Amino acid sequence: MKQVLDLDQVLSSDWIVQENQTIDLSYANRVINTYDELGLEMMLRLQDEDPKCNSISLTVGTEDTESMLRKALALQVEEAIRIDHAVSMSQTPQAVARMLCAGIRKIGDVDLVLCGRQASGSDYGQTGLILAELLSWPCISLVTEVVRRNEGWVIIHQVDDGLEEVVVSGPVVLTMTQSADHFLRMATLRNTMDAKKKAITQWSLSDLEEWKLVKETAGVSLSRIFTVEESNDCAMVDDPEFFVDRMIEEIQKMNQSEGVSL
């Protein structure tokens, strides 16, 4: 899971790149990345189905990501682990995937890893895919549903041809995408209070012996951030009827050239 800023809150006028190549977004709330929330909810559903299933939330981040992990604990995730490392905009997905890979190996007995397809911020959209490669596990991307069957998983995911069901045996990495009615459940007040007292496991990179053994691949480096002004002069109309009339005019203009009438 990754903690990110709620970018929907940021006003258009605040996207200003400062001299030091950063954007001041300090007022935005910290939230669980929207696609990781889907993974978290999916894990909780698997746990509801099979109480023997152990659930763990794993993140790479500094101490301020602990509120996110506590939210997961309040939702009855059994263990929360934080790999202590500050993830910046210049961090490559390879580097983060290496840390997660070492963390998963340290946990040991893992059958399923759920990640979001992408996080807002650097928007690399690669971490889950690279993680699967580093673990030498299969990867199913853009997953909307997963259920346990015998020793494997029945997974529904999005492909270029539509929606596909795959059955996978053995451990697998899934990257989650949006689907209907997969909203993250709410924690009860009592569980939220209890979660405040629960311990969060913390590992430093030096605790992860395997970290350095994971193959390092060449990375890209961020050299410049910029914004593009994309604003239109929007004419506002007061009357819905007038809005629809204008819409009809547009459609008629389009159709005229093709000889079609409404």
Place this chain on the structure above:
Amino acid sequence: MTIGVVGEMRDGKLTQETIEAICRAVHVKEQLKMTIELVLMESRENFDSPWIDRWGADRVIVYERDHSERLEMEAKLSTLEAYVRVTKPLALLFAGSIQGQELAPRLATRTSASCLVDCTAVKVDPVDQELLVTKPIYGGNAYGEYSAPFPCYLSFRAKSIAVEVKKEVPISIQWRMIEKTNEKVAVVSHRLLSAATYDLEDKKILFVCGRGLQKLENIKRVEAIASRVGAGVAGTKKAIENGWLPLETMVGQTGKILAPELCVVLGASGATPFVHGVKNAKKIMSVNKDQEARIFEVSDLGSADDCESVIEAMERKFV
């Protein structure tokens, strides 16, 4: 020096995303002399060569697959690994499809290449002889320019380049065998549950439904109006999550990038990841009861009204 384009075909034709990737390769070739190789994994039955000439590839390598068998992701990756071993391309460009966005990072990890997906521009850095690649960051609210050392694998956001038709030239086509994987296959079975339709891409008029439409019943009303005017109906992420519309109709940075002539947006806030999916529309007309909504910043015409009153007005005219 070679730049490879990993192409895809649908119904015997190169996909639009593949053609866009070839055009990107042509653009890179203008700055750095290279041979462009189009790499396909296709059966002879599906392959019909004449149309390949026009887009600017110098050579086509087709890894022959069995027409009746589905090609597993693992087999595709092994085949591309073999291609990389033999050719050592300086760059590999992937179609900006779901498959292309998955193959690029996985192959890059296997073959030690740098990688970026969802890119919108690329140029050659003449000093450092590496690629300078632009891609949206912060949900498309800003852009990052990255230096990507060779070998470098990229996939591009759909419709982020205008496709230019090059004149026809003779082209050599080389057939090779697909790599068989000996590994234990983890994917036991698969079946298509619902087939994607590509009709939203073809629609001249698009109605987009946002969370502000409030309930499924209102989406149904919009669908009825849309069918009357021959429009497509798409949704924001929130509309899909509410179960109002199927996943494949989602527009935006993680959905479809569409470019209709007229786009009518109903009850969407205009969050940037969404706007990226519709901003190529020729005309955007939006309804949002919040006068300050960001959607108006990218619209040509706006109504700060309740969606329902606009739907009612449409019904009076159309249904």
